[in-house]
Amino acid sequence: MRKLTFGMNLSVDGYIAAPGDDLGWSVPSDELFQWWSDRVGTTELALYGRKLWETMSSHWPAADQQPGVTPAQSEFARRWRDMPKVVFSSTTSTVDWNTRLVAGDAVTEITRLKADDGGPMDIGGAALAAAAMRAGLIDDYVMVTHPVLVGGGTPFFTALDSWVNLRLVETRTFPDGVLLTRYETRS
Numbered sequence: 001m002r003k004l005t006f007g008m009n010l011s012v013d014g015y016i017a018a019p020g021d022d023l024g025w026s027v028p029s030d031e032l033f034q035w036w037s038d039r040v041g042t043t044e045l046a047l048y049g050r051k052l053w054e055t056m057s058s059h060w061p062a063a064d065q066q067p068g069v070t071p072a073q074s075e076f077a078r079r080w081r082d083m084p085k086v087v088f089s090s091t092t093s094t095v096d097w098n099t100r101l102v103a104g105d106a107v108t109e110i111t112r113l114k115a116d117d118g119g120p121m122d123i124g125g126a127a128l129a130a131a132a133m134r135a136g137l138i139d140d141y142v143m144v145t146h147p148v149l150v151g152g153g154t155p156f157f158t159a160l161d162s163w164v165n166l167r168l169v170e171t172r173t174f175p176d177g178v179l180l181t182r183y184e185t186r187s
Helices: 030-042 050-057 060-065 071-082 106-115 126-134
Strands: 004-011 015-017 045-049 085-088 099-102 121-124 140-146 166-174 178-185
Touching (some): 030 166, 045 106, 045 126, 050 060, 050 085, 050 126, 060 071
Parallel strands (some): 045 085, 085 099
Antiparallel strands (some): 140 178
């Protein structure tokens, strides 16, 4: 059975995007950017909701061809393009860059993907991750918390029907006061 991780940058008050989908507060240091790139390099399958897919696919496919691109950005762009991805959307009609589109029930498909043999999967996007949380499908939560309060926007966590007990398995600090915490779910 595959392991499913939900990990994103978030504010201290728990948002992954500020009002208006503003992400300007979450610009990573070089060290944090390399951590995210290494994570993409070890992810066997990434699951995206529509909004996060649109954000990622509007930049990363050609990011390594932009003037002034750093070696780390070029590496991330290559890793992102090469990584197999599944986009869950009923409104998107086409996807590219090693990506498959699923328009049906996300929970059913994620359950099927988890049951397959294979390496780790990451899930991203608030609505998609919320459905997986409510279904009890997420094994790890990785919170990369930036020292900012944004006051509203898109929350990392959704309302749940029952408690999810977690066990802290990793902490790490990054420049600028950014803190990574990783939790595993407990039965």
